[in-house]
Amino acid sequence: MDRLSNLPNHILSDILSFVPFKEAAKTSTLSKHWHHQWQSTRNLDFNHLYFANRDSNGDVQLQPQIFIDFVQQFIANNNSPIMDKLSLTFSQPGDFQETVEKCITFSVDRKVKHLKLDFSDPTWDENDLDGLAHPMFDLPQSFYNHQVLESVTLFSCKFDVFGFKNFGLLKSISLGWIELKVSTVKALLANCACLESLSVKSCWDMDSLSVCGKDLKLSSLVVEKCHFLDPSFEIEAPNLNYMKYCGTVVLFTVNGTSLEEADLDFGPEFECDESLGDSLYQSLNGICPTRALTVCTYMLQVIPMGEEPTGMEPRLNVTHLTLRTAMHNYEQGGIRFFLNSCPRLETLTIDIDRSRRICNEYRPPFEDKFEDLWRSSAIIFRCITQTLRKVEIKGFKGTPNEVYVMLYLVNHARVMEKLTVITSSEESNNRGPETFRSIAEQVYGFRKGSENLAIEIV
Structure with a gap:
């Protein structure tokens, strides 16, 4: 029995108003009763691209008159x-x-x-x-x-x-x-x-x-x-x-x-030098204090090039930090910079996208290799041992740098309660989601710095 069609028209109008306009229009093919019902929606989306065609080359051909x-x-x-x-x-x-x-x-x-x-x-x-x-x-x-x-x-x-x-x-x-x-x-x-x-x-x-x-x-x-x-x-x-x-x-x-929250993306900037590292430092200092901060891969590369390569002074009051990163070697100094700058950090989100732009003219301020920092027990940030409780890694593909960071966090985060690893759904280098998940599951065998750590792999 079609219980939906028996509802009063004003109720159907309410329902269709919660559906995207293009999807609501598709209901006109259900039956004669539904032929004009979609036109009662209260949310109209007139978009010329809905009426466009593609030619043999895949180019969009608009049809303005239609x-x-x-x-x-x-x-x-x-x-x-x-x-x-x-x-x-x-x-x-x-x-x-x-x-x-x-x-x-x-x-x-x-x-x-x-x-x-x-x-x-x-x-x-x-x-x-x-x-x-x-x-x-x-x-x-x-x-x-x-x-x-x-x-x-x-x-x-x-x-x-x-x-x-x-x-x-x-x-x-x-x-x-x-x-x-x-x-x-x-x-x-x-x-x-x-x-x-x-x-x-x-x-x-x-x-x-x-x-x-x-x-x-x-x-x-x-x-x-x-x-x-x-x-x-x-x-x-x-x-x-x-x-x-x-x-x-x-x-x-x-x-x-x-x-309370600032999201900074300097990706459109093409210059890459020490003066811009100082400018980023001043900009960051200008918007703080803020509790939630999101920074981009450009900032991770350039901010350590300034006069203060190791962290902000005074330290930031950030409790939720999001790193939009490509997990490239050039970013390790910036990741170190922000972990050192956020001694009260409680939640860390690492959003990985390897297509993010890497500066061709970059000169690393540190000679250390990426794995040297994350394998070492000599550099342990205050937030890692005292305040960090929740970590989420998005777009995990199991690259060595990703594994190094995950290993470091699990080994040294003493009060961490939850680690969530969301594996990428994309194909990369002939590897797919099943391979990414298999690599992520290695985390279950890591030595854990926190007795209360729960791990979830999605």
Whole structure:
């Protein structure tokens, strides 16, 4: 018996609203009863890539007219009084401005709370923002009539920042693929009194970044792959507890915050020298204290090249450290640096991806080989013997360096309670998950420094 189809339509609408839009549309093939039921979903995702084809060479061929016809028909036939979310992704809106404006007006009429307008081109290179032509879609006046908008994403859009004064309930803003001046950011913060989350991605010609205000409610700040004319951050937001940065090396000045978690990824930086090691040291010093810290393979390679190669002074207050690493020999100095810098460390996550970039011009600050450190009993960090209780290793492939680190932790961590090893699901050098798991299981035979250690291999 088909019990699901016998549910009232409003219940089915609730269920379909929790399903991705593309998957909800597939239910139209189930039966006549379901043919139009999916159109009652309150979460709309109009994406031109859903209507694309691939040619014989595998290249994506967009079909803008077919996509626009679908959007027009859906809007014309939809009678729902309220929508929760609407996402419109369309990289060639110039010839179809009228339809796009109708879609935006539809979102206003249906009291959409979460709106995403993405007019960026998927062929754009986020690592070469200066070398692209960036046509912006000029948002119509109807956009500023939203009265219940709580979150908005605007990619490749031209907007009037002062129009945001109308968004009294707006809590989250995400901007991308636009020219973004520091004055625009300041105006957004001033006009959106309830703003809790700000994200900027692939923006260019940013003078710098200033997020300051004693009355700011901002709790989350994300900056990804932007081009800065002045690589400096000034942050003074009393409620900020999460910050993520991905880009070239910048200097952070963080004051008066309650920062709990920081995620730093300097992978897009191509330079590699001692001065950048000092800059990374200053940036790290600028965002602390923070309890949870994530660092990248670039930082593991470069930060020991500075004037302080062995650790931070004063030591960090980090209790949860995540190392995004390739487990390359060049990173062993950085791993040593952070273990030495975190004497209160309780949780260590080692996220392994061997495709992460290794600096070609790198000059190791230590002559020791990778295995020499991890096989030695001479260097035992304070956190290893006194505070470290939980370790998780992700993407384990059983390379010698991975085994050395795992052996070191199991041998010397005296209070560790849980070690979780998650083996990689990828094939590598004619070896697969079964081989990775077999190597990981060697840990059961290691001498354990903690009597209470439980080991799980996934």
